[in-house]
Amino acid sequence: MNAVPQRDAYDVVVIGAGPAGLAATASASAAGLSTLLLDENPGPGGQVWRAIASTPVTARDQLGADYWAGAELVGEVRASKAEIIHRATVWSLDRHLEIGISVGGASAFVKARRVILATGALERPFPIPGWTLPGVMTAGAAQTMLKSSALVPDGRTVIAGQGPLLWLLAAQILRLGGRIDRILDTTERKNYLAALPHAFAFVTSPYFMKGLAMMREVKAKVPVTTGVTELTAAGEGQLAGVSYVAGNRRETIPADLLLLHQGVVPNVNLAMAAGVEHRWDELQLCWSPVINGDGGTSIEGIAIAGDGAGIGGANAAVVRGRIAARAAIEALAPAAAAKLTPMTALKAALAQAERGRAFLDTLFRPARQFRIPADDTIVCRCEEVTAKDIVDAVAIGATGPNQLKAYRRTGMGPCQGRLCGLTVTELMAQARGKTPQEIGYYRLRAPVKPITLAELAAMPKTDDDVKAVVRG
Template sequence: MSAAPKHDEYDVVVIGAGPAGLAAAEMTAGAALSTLLLDENAGPGGQVWRAIDATPLKSEALLGADYWSGKQLVNAARDSGAEIIHRATVWSLDRNLEIGVSVAGGSAFIKAKRVIIATGAQERPFPIPGWTLPGVMTAGAAQTMLKSSGLVPDCPTILAGQGPLLWLLAAQILRLGGRIDRILDTTPRANYIAALAHALAFLTSPYFGKGLAMMREVRAKVRVTSGVTELVAEGEGKLSAVSYATAGGKRETLAAELLLLHQGVVPNVNLAMAAGVEHRWNELQLCWTPVLDALGNSSIPGIAIAGDGAGIGGAQAAVVRGRRAAGDAIKALRPHAKVIDRAAELARAERGRTFLDVLFQPAKQFRIPQGDTIVCRCEEITAKDVLDSVAIGATGPNQLKAYRRTGMGPCQGRLCGLTVTELMAEARGKTPQEIGYYRLRAPVKPIMLSELAGLPKTEEATKAVVRG
C-alpha cells in the first residue's frame, strides 16, 4: 500500500512517472529542490516502460533494447532523493498550484511552487462499427497485458490500424510465440505521397532503421493487407469476425476472436485542461495540444507540461522535454543554478517526427463515424445521436452534454472527446478550434465521496472542492 505524501508543500510536484516525469523529478531533486513524484500506476515507467520492475519478460530480445533503456532513468529517479508515490490518483489541479491527490483510499491537498504535468499520451479513439464488442481491445491494452504479465493471444487475432505501436506490438507478440492471423493496415495511400516532403529528416533519424527492421520482422511471419478503407467488427454478444474493404475494391471477412485496434496516440489533456491551461487544435496531429513556450511553460504561471502530453514526440523527446521543464523550474527557484541548454538535444530527438505525423495521420472515416456507430461508450451514444442533437440546437461538446450526457461517464471524455469535436465540427461547417472541447472540471478521475467528505474543513479546501 502506498503512503500519503509526507508534506503539505513541495518545491516541485511532478505528475506522471513516465519518461518525462522520471527525468524531471530526477533533475529537480538532484538540485536539492523538495520534489514529489505522483503516479497512478503500480510502478514507474509509464506506458513506454510499463512494469519495468515487475515484468516476467527478462530477456532483452523480447521487449527490445528501447524498453530496457528506461531502467537507468528509473534507478536515477529513485536515487535522486525525490519522494515517489505510486497508485496515486491526481484528481485536481488549480491555478494556485494546489493539487488534489487520492492515495490508499484517502484524499489530501498539497501545494507546490512549480508543477510539471507529465501525464503522457493515450490512444486515439478508433470508433468503428462493433468496437464495443467483447473481444475488441486497443493495442495499448494488449501491450499492457504483455509487459505486465507476459500474456499474448493464442486465438484467431487481427491487428488493425496504423502507427509505430501497431508494428511494435506485433513484433513483441510474435517474439513471445503469440498468434496474429492478419494485420489490416489503414494508412491512407495518399499519406505516403504527402510524407515524402519530410522523408530526408526521417531517413537520418533513429526511427528509420529501427522501424524498417521491425516491419521486416513482422512481415516475414504475418500477412499484411494494406490500403484498408473500411473496417467492421462483427458478432452477436462477442466478436466473431472482422470485415474490411480496401482502396482497390477488395472485400473480405476474417474469422476472429480478438481484434486489436490502434491508430496512433494523442496527448492526455484532461488534467491540464481542468486546471485551465490554454489548448489549441493541432492540425498536423489532429488533436488538442497545450499552448507552451520553448521550455514547456503553460499559460498558467508555475505549470509546465512535458513529454507526450505537450504534443506527441516519442520517449527520447519526452526525456529531453522533462529535463528542460525541470531546468526551468530549477532556475526559477534557484536563480544562481547552472542549467544546460538542451535545445539541440531536443531537435535531435524530434528529428523525423513530422514524417511520422504526416504518414500516420488517420483517415477521416476512422475518426468521424456515421450512423449507429457508438461514439460515447460510457453513455452508448451513437454518431446519429450526436448529429440529431446538432440538428436541434447543440452547438458544441458542452451543449451536447445537456442533450446526450456525452463525456459525463467514468472516462470523462477520454474515449469520445476528439470524435465528438470533429463530428460536430463537420456537421456545423466549423473548425475543431471553433467547436471546442469539453469543459473539464475536478475531479478529473473518479474518487469516493467519502474522500471528499474527509478532506480538512478549511476555507481554502472548501473553495477548492467547490471550484471543481
C-alpha cells in the same frame, strides 16, 4: 516510496512517472529541490516503460532495447531524494498550484511552487462499427498485458490500424510466441506522397532503421493487407469476425481478438481542467497545450513535458522532462542551475530526438472515416451515444460538446471524455461546417478522475472551507 505525501508543500510536484516525469524528477531532485513524483500505476515507467521494474518478460530482446533504456532512469529516480507515490490518483489541479490527490481511499491537497505535468498520451479513439464488442481492445491495452504479465494472444488475432506502436506490438507479440493471423493496415495511400517532403529528415533519424527492421521482422511472419478503407467488427455479443475493404476486395476474417490502433494523442484532461490554454493541432489532429520553449503554459508555474505537450516519442519526452525541470530550477534555485547542462544543449538534443517526427505525423495521419463515424456507430461508450444521436442533437440546437451534454450526456461517464472527446469535436465540426477549434472541447472540472464522496467528506477542513458552505 511513500504511501502518502510527507509534507504539505513542495518546490516541484511532477505528475506522471513515464519518461518525461522520471527525467524531470531526477533533474529537480538532483538540484536540491524538494520534489514529489505522483503516478497512478503500481510502478514507474508510464506506458512506454510499463512494469519495467516488475515485468516477467526478462529476455531483453523480446521487448527491445528501447524498452530497457528506461531502467537506468528509473534507478536514478529511486536513488534520489525525491518522494515517490504510486497508485496515486491526481484528481484536481488549480491555477494556484494546489493538487488534489487520492491514495488508498484517502484524499489530500498539496501545494507546489512549480508543477510539471507529464501525463503522457492516450490512444486515439478508433470508433468503427462493433468496436464495443467483447474481443475488441486497443493495442495499448494489449501491450500493457504483455509487459505487465507476459500475456499474449493465442486465439485468432487481427491487428488493424496504423502507426509505430502497431508494428512494435506485433513484433513483441511474435517474440513472446503469440499468435497474429492478419494485419490490416489503414494508412491512406495519399499520405505516402504527402510525407515525401519530410523523408530525408526521417531517413537520417533514429527511427528509420529501427522501424524498417521491425516491419521486416513482422512481415516475414504475418500476412499484411494494405490500403484498408473500411473496417467492421462483427459478432453477436462477442467478436466473431473482422470485415474490411481494400481496393475492390471485401473480405471477412474469422477472429477471436481484434486489436485496434491509429496513433496516440496528448492526455490533456488534467491540464484543461486547470485552465491551461489549448489549441487544435491540425497535423496531429488533436488538442495540444500552448507551451513555450521551456514547456511553460498559460498558467504561471505549470509546465507540461513529454507526449502530453505534443506527441514526440520517448526520447523526446526524456529531454522535454529535463528542459521543464531546468526551467523550474532556474526559477527556484539559480545557483544550482548554473552547474547543470546548458538549456541550449538540451534544446539541441530535443531537436535531434524529434527529427523525423513530421514524416511520421504526416504518413500516419488517420483517415477521416476512421475518426468521424456515421449512423449507429457508438461514439460515447459510457453513455452508448451513437454518431446519429450526435448529428441529430446538432440539428435541434447543440452547438458544441458542452451543450451536447444536456442533449445526450456525452463525456459525462467514468472516462470523462477520454474515449469520445476528439470524435465528438470532429463530428460536430463536420455537422456544423466549422473547424474543430471553433467547436471546442468539453469543459473539464475537478474531479478529473473518479473519487468517492466519502473521500471528499473525510478531507481536513479549514475555517475558510467551512465558511464557504455554512453562512451565518
